[in-house]
Amino acid sequence: MSKPPERGMSEKTTHFGFQDVPESEKAGRxxxxxxxxxxxxxxxxxxxxxxxxxxxxxAMMDWLAPRAGQRLLDVxxxxxxxxxRFLKRAGHGxxxxxxxxxxxxxxxxxxxxAEALSGSLDWVVGDAMALPFADNSFDVYTISFGIRNVTRPxxxxxxxxxxxxxxxxxxxxxxxxxxxxLMQKVYDLYSFNVIPRLGQAIARDRxxxxxxxxxxxRFPDQDTFLEMVRAAGFGNAKYRNLSMGIACLHSxxxx
Numbered sequence: 569m570s571k572p573p574e575r576g577m578s579e580k581t582t583h584f585g586f587q588d589v590p591e592s593e594k595a596g597r598x599x600x601x602x603x604x605x606x607x608x609x610x611x612x613x614x615x616x617x618x619x620x621x622x623x624x625x626x627a628m629m630d631w632l633a634p635r636a637g638q639r640l641l642d643v644x645x646x647x648x649x650x651x652x653r654f655l656k657r658a659g660h661g662x663x664x665x666x667x668x669x670x671x672x673x674x675x676x677x678x679x680x681x682a683e684a685l686s687g688s689l690d691w692v693v694g695d696a697m698a699l700p701f702a703d704n705s706f707d708v709y710t711i712s713f714g715i716r717n718v719t720r721p722x723x724x725x726x727x728x729x730x731x732x733x734x735x736x737x738x739x740x741x742x743x744x745x746x747x748x749x750l751m752q753k754v755y756d757l758y759s760f761n762v763i764p765r766l767g768q769a770i771a772r773d774r775x776x777x778x779x780x781x782x783x784x785x786r787f788p789d790q791d792t793f794l795e796m797v798r799a800a801g802f803g804n805a806k807y808r809n810l811s812m813g814i815a816c817l818h819s820x821x822x823x
Contacts, residue, residue: 579591579592582594582719582720583783583786584597584598584779584783585778585779585780585781585782585783585786586782586785586786591719591720594719595668595695595719598668598669598717599668599669601717601776601779601780602646602667602668602669602671602672602776604771604773604776605767605771605773605776605777606646606647606669606671606672606674606675607671607675607771608770608771609646609647609672609675609771610647610649610675611770611771612766612767612770612771612777615766615770616763616766616777620811621713621815623810624741624810624811624815624817625649625650625653625712625741626653627808627810627817628650628653628710628712628739628741628817629653629654629657631739631808631817631819632654632657632708632710632737632739632819633657634654634655634657634658634661634708635658635661636658636659636660636661637658637660637661638658638661638662638707638708639661639662639663639664639705639706639707639708640654640655640661640662640663640664640706640707640708640709640710641663641664641666641699641701641705641706641708641709641710641731642654642663642664642665642666642710642711642712643666643667643696643699643709643710643711643714643724643728644666644667644668644696644711644712644713644714644715644717644718645665645666645667645676645710645712645714646665646667646669646672646673646675646676646714647672647675647676647679648665648676648677648679648681648682648689649712650710650712650741651663651665651676651685651689652679652681652682652685654708654710655685655688655689660688661688662688662689662690663685663688663689663690664689664690664691664692664701664706665689665690665691665692666692666693666694666696666699667691667692667693667694668693668694668695668696669693670693673691673692673693676691677691696711696714696715696718696723696724696727697718697719697720697723697724697727698727699727699730699731701731702731703730703731704731704732704733704734705731705732705733706731706732706733706736707732707733707735707736707737708732708736708737708739709728709731709732709736709737709738709739710738710739710740710741711724711728711739711740711741711742712740712741712742713741713742713743714742715740715742715787716742716743716783716784716786716787717783721793721796722796722799722800725738725796725797725799725800725802726800726801728800729800729801729802729822732822733822734822734823735821735822735823736821736822737819737820737821737822738797738802738818738819738820738821738822739817739818739819740793740797740817740818740819741815741816741817742787742793742815742816742818743784743787743814743815743816744787744789744790744793744809744813744814744815744816745789745790745813746812746813746814747809747812747813748812751812755814756785759781759784760781763777763780763781764777764778764781767780790807790809790813790816790818793807793816793818794806794807794818797818797820798820800820801822802820802821802822802823803820803821803822803823804819804820804821804823805818805819805820805821806818806819806820807819
């Protein structure tokens, strides 16, 4: 008589940094990472990137060109950086910030911009793969440095397509690949040797920033991710490298 399979043997796995873990565990682990670093998240972004993340986010807004009256869904929006920029560029509109980790949203609500824009902002705890919104609800969907932490990025893209109105815009800002091998090696040396130490010094959490560095290396390159955007149904899909490809913007339309 054959031995029955052990419980969980057939469960799909995904990556959590350089580890392979059951898909059912990843969201909880990601929530733990960002819950741990929430209070120092914005400070660490400045330290890790020497403030360049602000230029990348401004470049995102330049390409996005927000218009008055638009409704934005910013997924993995955490402390509100993208939502605040969007509302200021649009002049008036509405932004919903969704994040898996409530502690990140708490930090966002504490910021001065949140007080000034409180009438135009919603903060929602939720999962990028199962958005708690109706079809065709938003004009713009953004996700900034978050999609690589989603258990199944293709499911998040499908949800983005669902909740966008016809003619709506997707924009993804994420770390990517430098096309020059030597420059990529130099960047890897910095990432693996400096960023976890900064995490320990500033956020008192080396392990979370070790994971974040590893997660960047596991994320698909620019062209592979572009095909994922197209496979989700988005038309006129393109990308633009930022800082030689350290980061990348992907754009698509629900046509």
